[in-house]
Amino acid sequence: MPPWLTWVFGVAMITLESALLAATGWTVGGLMSGVGMAVLVGARRPFIVGAGIMGALLIPIEWISGVPGGLAAVGVVAVFLAVGTVRNRLPKRWGPTQVIVGTVLGSLYPLAIWLSATLVMPRSDISLAIVAESIPGLAGLAVFLAVGGACMGWLDSLFERTGASAPGAWS
């Protein structure tokens, strides 16, 4: 799948989650789709291409996540860079290993949010929210990675069959 389509896929996933949460009234944890996209792009795209896609996804993630003052960007970039360090050791085929590794590395997101919120907005006490919501949030992330990873794998295979993502075509 070309980088621009990966970006469209990411924006569609994030807006779909926010619309789904509004339509169902389900708020506990959510799916953390912004973090999920950082894991998917970090694990399934070459580092340079992935960095470009992440850079373009930062603003939509920042707007739709509702997290103030660039903190969501700090969190998702921390997760993306962490996934980049283990990318070459992961099996190529998307499966439970990637979901587990992605979920564990996704726990850097609340940590990064907590650290940066403490520095940037010390009066906003989010420690309790992070303690209460991180575990359901990471469970939601695992669900997103399983479903979103499978969707992205299917789209990638579609493009590979048509030759659009042949080696060297996009990266």
Next chain:
Amino acid sequence: MLDRFGSYRGLIATGALVALVLALVAVAGGRGIGEDQPTSPGAWLRSGLAWIQTGEHGALAGIGGYLDIFSDADLVRENERLREEVDRLREEKARLIGVLQENARLRKLVGFKRRHNEYELAPARIVARDVSPYFRILTLKLKTDAALKPRMPVVVAGGVVGQIHRTYGSFADVVLVSDPRSRIDVISQRSRAHGVVKGLGHAEDYLAEISYLRRNDRVREGDVMVTSGMGGIFPPELVVGTVDSVTQRERGLFQKARLEPSVDYSRIEEVFVITGTK
């Protein structure tokens, strides 16, 4: 030279990404509610995303409505009707108590201006929510062409929902009472004890905390807390919630209490923005 540049491509990409993040933090970091307004191109792009969210929300609601045909749709509708009735009665009761107390105070304070039932209300529909587990934001779409401004109060029949954070086109982001950034000045309807409601970011129960309650103030479980009107954002006597528990401290000037918001934020679909007074 190009080869040498190529070997550093990973580092350069990482540096660019980190620089972008630092720029975002530098531009928007530390800004409070209502202080983070998008620029014109930003508002245009954000409106585009909000239209996508509105379309997806409409499609999902349509699918949900279709599935209701095969489920307990009558029960859901009946439940919804009863919930609305409870909200209406609760609001009516709170308003009545507020009016009675106001009348009592009016006898003492000549020239006290009546402020109830005089709000200009702009209806809006909830189209999306934040995708972060720690902050509580709703995206609403206005049904009229009223001009929205940051920090305008957002309410429903049951009480206070929150305040407007960002506006873009006919959309706005609303910071809920239970968001960790939210601070609302409140008083107890029974004892007139004064405090500040601070969100805790809880998703399931949306609990909030009441700080700065004086130790000597008699606050107890079940007390209805209403906006005090101080601060100039929320008009007085709007219901915020009821006291869930009180923590008495042996030392210090203040006691703390947990507040259960009067509004179930997971179920609201339509809200009103108070755009002014008549």
